[in-house]
Each structure stands twice: as structure tokens, then as C-alpha cells.
Amino acid sequence: MDNIKPETCRYGVEASLEIIVGKWKPIILLHLLHGGTKRFGELKRMLPDITQKMLTTQLRELEEQEIIMRKVYPEVPPRVEYSVTEYGRGLYDILQQMHEWGIAHLEYMAKKNSR
Amino acid sequence: MDNIKPETCRYGVEASLEIIVGKWKPIILLHLLHGGTKRFGELKRMLPDITQKMLTTQLRELEEQEIIMRKVYPEVPPRVEYSVTEYGRGLYDILQQMHEWGIAHLEYMAKKNSR
DNA sequence: CAGTATCCCGGCCGATACTG
């Protein structure tokens, strides 16, 4: 990590973390990145263990950061669709790398614990 | 995010997060990655706002995951040195990307709020 | 110098019930 000061890096890293940290945020993002636009109910079904309240709050927070877009169709019954913004797609590489390193780490720790 | 299932990615991403999430972990890692081996007191001085207890616990957790190494010199007064393991260096790319995306995000949000 | 030991608070998150 040459020619980069920790004090400088820190803020960027923490800003990124603030976005993806949240019990359900990574998996919500992965679903939207992978499957495209989804309705509230679809997401709810894809995440069987999440409560409606948590799904709502996590989505609202991601929306506030402009990582996802919320589109409301004025129909009855209501329809609301969520999708990742162009801007939010920039998180793809980070999530991808975290995925790869994380899997390797899980295997490393598993092997270690089996010794 | 083609040909990768969210359910599969999820675990890797969360495993990575479990390591770098912690109020002081990113900056501790950045300091050790950037400045190499450091003593407990050096780190404490570099992070003026951290309490001794927090520094200890964050270091212990990173050590448990084998991201950093703790070396104790049997001297009086005691000397303890911390360094990033070869294995832990694999986090470099992730932190680097989070830094870049995060800085861009901060600027994006700053510009937005100034409109 | 490099830690422990206690005490304590705020906020994330879950359970549950209600609604336009």
C-alpha cells in the first residue's frame, strides 16, 4: 500500500462500508444485481427470514444513498419495483472481490480447524 | 453479476465483512499494511481516539482470523509487535477498491447536496 | 508498556400487530 496514507484511505473505506454493512444489504444487492428489477414481494419471498420492517428499512437506506431506485406504480393493489442504479453497479467489483476472498477465507479457516 | 448465484456469493461477502467490520479495523489494517510492523503503543499513538481496551480487542479479533500476527518479546518492559500476515495481505485489493469507490461516493453525495 | 476488569449506553435488529 505504497504512497497512500492510512488517514486518507480510511474515509473512503468507511464510506463504502457504511453502504454495504447492514444485515441484509449484501444479499439484497446481490439479488438485484443478479436478477434485475424486483418487486417488494419478490424480494420478500427470496429472503424468507427477513421481516417486512427490515426489508423496508434496508431498502430505504440503500435508496437514500442512491444505490437502488424505487419506482412506485399508482395502481391498486400497489406495485413497487426496486432496481440497482447505474451508479450502484459500481459496487459490483467490490462485492465480487469480497465474495472471492471470503470464500477462500472460509476454506482456509475450515482446513485450519480440521487439523 | 452473471452466472453467480446471490445465495452463493452471500457467504463469501459476509465472511469478508466479518473481518473488516469493526470501528477500528480498517484503519488498523491500513496502518499495518502501509507502515509495516508496529508496536502496541505506536498504534495507540497513531489512533489518538481509540481506548486501550478497544485497541486490544480489535487486534485480538484480527489475530484470531489470522489477518495479523502478534509477536511478544519476553522483555521488561514488555514489547509486543503486530504485523499483517501474508494471508492478510490479500485484503489489500479489497481495501484499495473500497477506498476508491468510497471517495468517489463521498464526492458524488457532496455534489448532490450542494445542488 | 501492554494490557484486564467493570460498568454502562445507544442502536441494530427481531417479533408482532395494524393499515391505505
Add this chain to the structure above:
DNA sequence: CAGTATCGGCCGGGATACTG
């Protein structure tokens, strides 16, 4: 269908004091 409202528990993290 897609949300709010309310209550409550857990635990990450801080303040402070003590120690081999």
C-alpha cells in the same frame, strides 16, 4: 401488496480504573 407503528433484547463500543 407494500408498507407503518411499537416494544424490547442483544451487543458493539466507550469511560474509567486497575495490574504484571
